[in-house]
Amino acid sequence: MTPRKTPPDPLAREVVELIGTVVGRYHEEYDEAATGYALTGAQARVLALLMHGPLPMRRIAEQLKCEPSNVTGIVDRLESRGLVERRPDPSDRRVKLAATTAAGLETGTRLRDSLGDFAREPLARLSEAERTALRDLLRRMLG
Template sequence: MTGTPRTDTGRLMELLSVSLGAYYGDFTLAAASENLTASQGKALTVLRRGPAAMRSLADTLTCDASNMTGIIDRLEKRGLVRREPSPSDRRVKNVVLTAEGERVTDAIRARMSATREGLERLSAQDRDTLHSLLERVFVSQ
């Protein structure tokens, strides 16, 4: 039966939904332990990859630009991010994670015990395979 999938796409989508729900719940509790909303925590996680323009952040987090402004305002007030002019277009403000923002992001990840324990049950080879598959499905679009 080479070439015939053992699991249909619908079943995979359902398992992804359950998995992402568990991850999101774990993430939300971890962010709350740092007195952050899930949206604020997600913004910090995105900024961990590097500075981003406000519009790009709003697109990545699939939220309205005005909502993104409020999220960033609150994070900036806590000293977790700062705004700085874009080197290529001074009209654009990039949002940059501060050292304290990095610490908080690390603390959120460290508190995600259910997710961490689940991933640690996988062998190193399985984690590498999962990484490769997730990149192929979601990153290489």
């Protein structure tokens, strides 16, 4: 028999729902911004991940919560557009890393900057101290 879990208190439930709403809105606006660059949402997310540096395909799949075979197709399409390239991992030549090209970095930067309205509008209602507190709380929640 599975032990009964204590249901979340109403405040915790509301916080979870609000976080879900923010995340949903972010994904909608992210996908909309991606179409402005003729990218799918998944392609834009891969490009955003790679802006922090080259990654193995398996790590990209873990980050996107999808199968590595899906990532292969996404990277293939980004590579055909000259936004991403594959290169050998210097520490293990059997592993291929996906990395942004100069064009990919530029596109990723423009895409990220086009999301400014998402951040500006709701966050503008908060003072700098409130935004700092929100950031710190989110970091704490994520460990």
